[in-house]
Amino acid sequence: MPVASQVESAHQKMVNKRIKFIAHYIVFSMVVALVAFTGGLKPAIILGLSWGIGLASHGFSAVLAPMLRQRWAEKEPDPLPATMMSPERRVLEGRHARSLEELSASIAHEIRNPITAAKSLVAQMGEDPSSPDNVEYARVALEELDRVERSIAHLLRFARDEEIVMGDTKMSEIVDSALESFRDRFARGNVVVKRAIDTDGAMRADAEKIRRVVINLVQNALDALEEGSVLDPCIEISAGENLAGTEVWLRVRDNGAGIPPERLPQIFQPFYTSKKTGTGLGLAVSKKIADAHGGSLEAFGAPGTGTEMTLTLPKGLP
DSSP: OOOOHHHHHHHHHHHHHHHHHHHHHHHHHHHHHHHHHOOOHHHHHHHHHHHHHHHHHHIIIIIIIIHHHHEEEEEEOOOOGGGGSSSHHHHHHHHHHHHHHHHHHHHHHHHHHHHHHHHHHHHHHHHHTTTTTTHHHHHHHHHHHHHHHOOOOOHHEEEEEEOOOOEEEEHHHHHHHHHTTTHHHHHHHOOOOEEEEEEOOEEOOHHHHHHHHHHHHHHHHHHHHHTOOOSSSSSEEEEEETTTTEEEEEEEEEEESOOGGGGGTTTTTTTTOOOOOOOOHHHHHHHHHHHOOOOOOEEEEEETTTTTEEEEOOOOOO
């Protein structure tokens, strides 16, 4: 079969899979709604969990997996015979292959574990539908499926090449907007926020995506303070410009437990997390956004000294 025909056939198969998934999802929604209306909430939950697990797996294979394969294929270097490759090229290809293997293993681990747990709980509910423990089983199973949904949503965002919409903005305004969304959480945790921004940080950037980065950094700092049960929790947020006036920088520092040095190189890898409920994609997405702006995102810290995250962006102004 000609190459063009093979590509067209593969594309058609992928389209057909997505159409079937959408049809599957519509039928699933209608049936669960009908059962809830006619039979009550409990049978609807049991049906939704047992059917929803299969639907989640179908959605991963029909929507997410093809997108990831295409993205990875686009990044693959043109294949060359090993004898024609330079030592540097062989090393790079080896690293690329290992990173893909690690990411694939991480995806499988992140999705398989909660699905397995949910399936086990649904099986227990099926063995004794009248058990008083079923409500608790259903709650935990739903939490596990929520983990799958969050992981897939974050992974889709990470895999998608989102357009960067540049515009005139100010780092100070982005920071204030991001901090506003945490006002209640700061108050609940008695977190002291020290804001030291000595410049408005005028620059050309995608304000909404940089705001997403700032939110991720502040959220990570809050999580570290809460999980470490810090007595006097504090977050320091500072911003400024380099001496040449060509870059804007932002630092978010907490007084939590800190990060062991051996973990620092890993924290930007997809799915790497030490949190109990984290997806491990927040920092990976944030670094991707920083890179897309021509900037950088770095982590500093050590056990007992807290963690400092530094975002640096080119001003991009004439």
